[in-house]
Ligand code: ADP
């Protein structure tokens with residue numbers, strides 16, 4: 096394809112429809128378990144099966160979670176909203192309609208600011224967020240003659256986040272999805288797992304000549320289930336549309352599939368073939384009414400958002416944005432830090448330990464700080480010993496922290512004492528070690544006296560070895576210099 100120059104004349108325009116599976120225990124309209132990975136058709140009651148006479152009852156937690164994410168995305172919350180029926184026929188949709196929100200969604204008119212690789216930020220409008228139930232799953236590849244239907248997923252709660260057509264590149268789309276995944280996890284709204292389908296999106300894509308103000312006709316690529324595929328689908332669709340238009344053709348509004356193996360899109364249906372869903376308000380469900388008091392309660396239970404957290408930490412402690420972001424993106428780390436903080440004398444050391452050695456220990460074991468055997472208060476005590484020069488940092492990390500994990504005792508200082516880890520403040524002990532070291536290296540001592548000052552490190556190292564690391568290097572240095580005068 097020799098599209099280089101034509102592609103330069105066009106700009107990509109895109110809006111995403113992002114489906115997020117909420118992490119509630121039960122389904123949106125019944126008490127059936129919403130968990131992933133059960134045996135087929137285990138989590139189904141009369142409601143999931145749509146047996147005649149069964150009625151939906153709204154799960155309050157679903158509403159609270161949708162409001163949380165709506166607030167984080169700067170939306171207006173529609174305190175009165177309602178459910179609609181979206182009618183279509185499919186084997187994995189036993190009611191013959193999906194309960195969703197059409198004319199009055201729960202959240203509207205928000206925005207999200209994302210950061211791009213070049214350091215600039217981009218504000219992307221959120222048109223609406225609506226609540227809906229997921230459909231079941233048809234399985235076509237397990238039996239030669241039959242399709243199998245698993246209704247565990249039927250009724251699992253979803254929100255759909257619909258952006259304005261503000262996206263102008265695959266990078267922006269990727270940045271938006273990354274930020275939304277971060278937020279849903281941070282707010283404990285969803286596990287945000289794209290591989291398991293908890294976060295998936297449809298990308299609406301059109302092109303227009305650069306400098307044009309009107310939008311072109313869009314195509315909608317369905318069910319993109321990884322960040323990489325979103326980028327690939329956008330890149331492919333952009334080139335395809337430029338090719339069609341450059342050759343004098345017209346884009347036909349249509350719904351497309353993405354083939355992840357080939358990296359190409361193919362038509363599913365055009366607008367003429369689109370279903371007429373005959374939306375109408377679901378008569379089985381009363382309108383949702385979110386009282387002022389409940390909205391205020393939900394607001395009060397919101398944690399600070401990642402952007403607020405890292406900015407605050409940079410301002411309070413003068414640390415780098417990268418270090419601050421580690422706390423902003425891991426609430427258990429932040430909680431640990433906040434518990435240790437009042438107990439430490441040196442706040443900066445605490446941060447350095449958490450983003451350095453402690454993080455290394457955790458990542459080596461593949462665990463979260465919530466499962467770390469050293470309590471925040473104990474870590475603070477160990478740190479204070481180092482700051483007071485009673486313990487070397489190396490011994491604290493390599494010996495004291497593991498010892499804290501393996502002992503029941505609460506008293507870190509006593510433990511360090513009983514294990515004989517503290518620095519010997521006793522100059523007599525050190526004196527002996529220094530004599531021993533200088534004797535061992537008598538030739539180098541001569542060299543030192545003749546001006547070869549570089550050998551000093553050798554003496555310090557030897558003394559440190561004799562002291563089994565429990566000595567302050569600076570102090571040893573001073574004492575040796577004194578001796579060699
Ligand atoms: P519908 O209700 O027909 O699905 P919407 O107006 O809700 O249409 O738009 C659906 C999605 O398509 C939104 O994310 C929106 O930003 C996006 N979109 C609308 N027009 C365009 C366009 N011309 N090019 C790219 N995306 C578009």
Ligand code: MG
Pocket residue numbers: 112
């Ligand atoms: Mg749509």
